[in-house]
Amino acid sequence: MAERVEEALLLAAERVQHHHPFANGLGVAANQLGYAESVAVVRPRDGGYLTFFNPRIIERSVEHDEQYEGCLSFFDVRGLVPRPLRIVVAHTGIDGVERKSEFTAGLARLVGHELDHLEGRLYTAHMRTPLMPVEEYLRIRKDWDYGQS
Template identity: 55%
Template sequence: MTTPPTASDTMKSIGIVQEGDPVLTQLTRPFELPRDAAEAREVVAALYAAADRATAVHTFSKGIGVAAPQIGVGRRAAIVRPAEGDAIILLNPVVVEESSDTDEQFEGCLSFFDVRGKVPRPRTLRVQHQDFGGQWRTTTFTDGLARLVAHELDHLEGMLYVARMAPGTR
């Protein structure tokens, strides 16, 4: 009798890079926008395709995010699809402010989907990011959306959520 695939096996089978791959722990490179706009568009399209594949195999009631390292690309790009509302493209994002008010919730990650961990995150994040034309904008994210964005931004810094968990937490 064969063992059924784990949730992480399923994510790997749809092209999501799994824990242990060095790309997940490396700092990503920024795009030079607008010069690199064509490459940035290709990466974003690949992120949307990965999110589509993930939502085809799992329901994400709180939304989903995918960062470029999770598809094997070491660039500063991520997308977030909230449970409600439009998808968000984050190119060269930088946190410029975060609230001292935090919230601790369980998180999961497509790159090790078999476990969840309780992670403290700021309830409000202000993030500067660029559009494909190179224009900078600042967006404020709150509560659940701030959590999704913070999780993806960590991926761009080579950090997995387990590094944010309180010491001794399993």
């Protein structure tokens, strides 16, 4: 079952990336495709995929930054979202082995966004300012800092 869900998520991410390459990376959570399993895939901007089974954030840095985020759930708007600059995620690999992975900067943001989906939260729940039409966002957008993540 886990392999089937992962395969569906990877296929969906590839299709999205083919039609609209996202400069800051992209991700898909199982519940976005109607699966009940707690699985998410993330594609950092430099390529490759990270898959998380039963993930949970177990540490968050006190330091935050705010960056614009978008979402495949409602594509035509962006919002300024504060997120921790560092997170540690406990998750299981496809091999069933428990892992802890640390993410910083832009990758922490990307992973955090997808794990929020698995908890039933959208990025709009974190916002302090209104949503912005994507056309307006494109005039001011900048790439996220991925640091040494």
